[in-house]
Amino acid sequence: MPKAKKKTQRSQRSSQAESSDEEVEATQSLTQAQRAVSNFSQADIQKKVTELVQYILIADQKKIPIKKKEINRHVLKEMSKSFPILIKKAEEQLQYVFGFKLQTETTGKQTSYMLINAIDLNEDEPHLKWSPEENAKTGLLMIILSLIFMEGNVVPDTKLWHTLKRLGVDSEKNHEVFGDVKKLVTQEFVRQAYLEYIRQPNTDPPSFEFRWGSRAQAETTKRNVLEFVCQIYGREVDDVDSPEYGNCVPMELTKWTSQYQDVVRSEMEGPNVSHNEDSS
Numbered sequence: 001m002p003k004a005k006k007k008t009q010r011s012q013r014s015s016q017a018e019s020s021d022e023e024v025e026a027t028q029s030l031t032q033a034q035r036a037v038s039n040f041s042q043a044d045i046q047k048k049v050t051e052l053v054q055y056i057l058i059a060d061q062k063k064i065p066i067k068k069k070e071i072n073r074h075v076l077k078e079m080s081k082s083f084p085i086l087i088k089k090a091e092e093q094l095q096y097v098f099g100f101k102l103q104t105e106t107t108g109k110q111t112s113y114m115l116i117n118a119i120d121l122n123e124d125e126p127h128l129k130w131s132p133e134e135n136a137k138t139g140l141l142m143i144i145l146s147l148i149f150m151e152g153n154v155v156p157d158t159k160l161w162h163t164l165k166r167l168g169v170d171s172e173k174n175h176e177v178f179g180d181v182k183k184l185v186t187q188e189f190v191r192q193a194y195l196e197y198i199r200q201p202n203t204d205p206p207s208f209e210f211r212w213g214s215r216a217q218a219e220t221t222k223r224n225v226l227e228f229v230c231q232i233y234g235r236e237v238d239d240v241d242s243p244e245y246g247n248c249v250p251m252e253l254t255k256w257t258s259q260y261q262d263v264v265r266s267e268m269e270g271p272n273v274s275h276n277e278d279s280s
Contacts (some may be wrong), residue, residue, distance in 0.1 A: 029084055035080035044079075045086070051075050052090040055117065056102070065105055065112035089112075097139040136177050137184070138270065140169065141194055144185065145216055153222075157197075158210040160185075189213075 009216040055075045059066045071087075074079040079086065147163055148155050161171045164181070171181045178184050189195040193215035198206040219266060232251040 020229075033082050033084040034266075036079070037085050038165055040079060040082070048076065048079050049086055049089045049093065052086060053093050055115065056090065056094065056099070056148075058146075062114045065114050068111040068113070071097075093139075097136055115243075134158060140178065140184075141189060143167065144189070144195065144210070145220065148212055149222060153212050154198060154209050162209055185210075 039049075052071065053073050055071065056066060059070075068083070072083065076083060076086060094100045094102050094115065101105065103114050103116045105112045105114065105274065110216075143164075144160065147160065151159070161182075164171060169175060169181055172187075173181075175181050185195065186197045190197050193213040195213045195216070196211040197211055198211065200209060
């Protein structure tokens with residue numbers, strides 16, 4: 001019996017030592033990240049956090065845990081040593097802007113992440129939780145621009161309103177942060193040149209569609225969005241136009257070949273040239 005007691009005590013000491021080692025390692029990792037991130041400007045840090053949030057939102061559509069090594073490889077790249085700080089900032093944005101909790105999963109030495117809806121979902125509650133700050137509008141605009149791109153650079157207004165409603169932003173109701181959602185999207189975003197809101201000819205009742213505006217084309221690129229999509233499926237952007245493309249990726253992705261060609265054409269002609277033709 002005494003031997004069993006000693007064994008238990010040794011086991012407890014071993015467990016405590018392992019816990020202490022993990023705490024020390026976490027502290028060292030954070031210290032290293034703080035040193036690493038100090039080499040970058042606040043603008044670079046914010047840009048990388050925004051890219052990280054976008055990547056996580058898109059990758060989560062597959063409902064497969066997002067691996068830390070994939071985040072470092074596809075998004076953080078030269079800033080990967082700053083991972084603890086950048087993932088924390090992204091986690092805060094996902095929580096306060098979108099209402100998602102970023103849950104960490106550790107299996108052996110592999111760390112991965114998944115989004116968990118942090119809000120009690122019912123018919124009366126929104127699926128997204130928005131911060132009453134200006135970045136809430138940026139989050140909304142990001143969703144709209146991504147939807148337009150995924151739909152081939154143009155989306156009917158009915159589909160946009162339906163998609164936003166599923167996310168808890170009902171265009172028929174006054175929103176606590178955005179107020180009149182239709183006015184914000186069809187007037188403010190249009191006036192700021194982030195969106196184009198175009199009436200379709202010969203439609204009765206009137207039918208409208210949305211496209212990227214000139215400011216959106218200047219401040220972001222289709223290549224960036226396409227890169228995120230391709231990275232999720234383990235492809236490079238330049239592979240999209242290769243002859244083997246259709247045999248290597250899911251069938252639904254082949255429709256992005258024309259978008260890739262649009263990206264290349266836009267880059268060759270320069271940023272001031274607008275291409276708003278349908279990519280279908």
